[in-house]
Amino acid sequence: MLSRTFLTAHPTPRLSDDDRDRLEAAIARTVEFDARQIIVRENEPLTQCTLLLAGIAYRYKDTDEGKRQILALHYPGDFVDLHSYPLKRLEHTVCTLTAARMAIIPHEAVRQLTQASTTLTELLWKSTLVDAAMNREWLTSVGARSGIARIAHLFCETYVRLRTIGATRGWTFDFPLTQIDLGDATGLTSVHTNRMLRKLREIGVLTFRNGTVSIGDWMQLCEIADFDDSYLFLH
Amino acid sequence: MLSRTFLTAHPTPRLSDDDRDRLEAAIARTVEFDARQIIVRENEPLTQCTLLLAGIAYRYKDTDEGKRQILALHYPGDFVDLHSYPLKRLEHTVCTLTAARMAIIPHEAVRQLTQASTTLTELLWKSTLVDAAMNREWLTSVGARSGIARIAHLFCETYVRLRTIGATRGWTFDFPLTQIDLGDATGLTSVHTNRMLRKLREIGVLTFRNGTVSIGDWMQLCEIADFDDSYLFLH
């Protein structure tokens, strides 16, 4: 059941057994990638989608002035580019952060899924829209929150998403981003990211060291972050 | 043909005559709204979608600290909340900017459209994903571009979108946002927005006065903005 983690991360609408089988059957093959490898290039014509089975991936965009904006982070169970099915190309790049295993689903198979089941269509469509809701939450963070709130918010989101798929151990989880990555995701420099991390550590709310996060005070972290998980559409 | 402007803004995939009729028939009724009126409240359960026929609408989110982030602007032909069909609620607010006319399409009718036609499904799905692509471009703007570039970028996007639906007159178009709105969309204060507008005016690139935009030098405006319209998926 390669699609099991996807269904964990997206419990509604609930699929019938037949639909689960259809989804599973749509997977053409699996592929392994090294860390920091490009999966999908900006604007290249696409004919398949990619479901992340293991590892972490991210999507980003570069600007004229050489700045990089990380648009999304992906954990096991996420489609990294299901939106390529209706769009036929992506306007950004998709990349692995760590070594990763991916399931490949041809666009043609997605089309057959949508023809076979309205519920499947809704589930797949919804998963692309939860992704968009995260884009908007990040936009709100970067546009309207302070540096420390942005960093705190990213950790809150990551904790909730990873817990959903069982990738946390108590208040601790692996999060192998560099401080440069964190900065590129939050619109801060790595230097300022470093200072915000120190602040969070000093007040005992969270420590981030060697790719491991340890949350000391979840309530206060949420407060600093202005975090409310309703945009993740888990309930 | 209430759906005509929608099809102009979303030319691909191209619908058959039957599908056009189906889409048109899905419209239950039309509604008029005053300016600055809330259309959809955050997290309220939804059973219908709203297609903007005339006027301008926007979507926004408020933060703890009382800041407002405008997430999207909508012009005639845009669904303002088609994503409510798979999501069942929205994590943000939808509001009119000007007086507006909307077409109402019940979720049940959308479901029937998706059952009736794969092409219609793709088109509707795609339109929600183009919306998401704009969310990501705004995220990139706010996270990685300077104040003047963000303002310039918003004008570039608006010009292209309005031209597509025939709402420009040469290099001029109506854009009845306040400078506070512009700031809320770009993550700037209205004071700083004002100074950026003055700068654009002084170098002869663009003037914005009394809700009317006049572009003086499109090429330079795009350069300042780091603008490339491929994320709008018009071609």
Place this chain on the structure above:
DNA sequence: CGACACGTTGATATCCCTCAAGGGGAGTGG
């Protein structure tokens, strides 16, 4: 005519960036 919202500008403050330097860990090659 008064109230109010928006636009404009100046002065000052602050958050965050840039530049710089040094330390530590991991990988590599001699």
Place this chain on the structure above:
DNA sequence: CCACTCCCCTTGAGGGATATCAACGTGTCG
């Protein structure tokens, strides 16, 4: 096994972009 390199983390100092505060002008609407 050690030296070397490279990348990342960390911290300090200074600067710049943008925010904040304040005041006044202008247009609109009841």
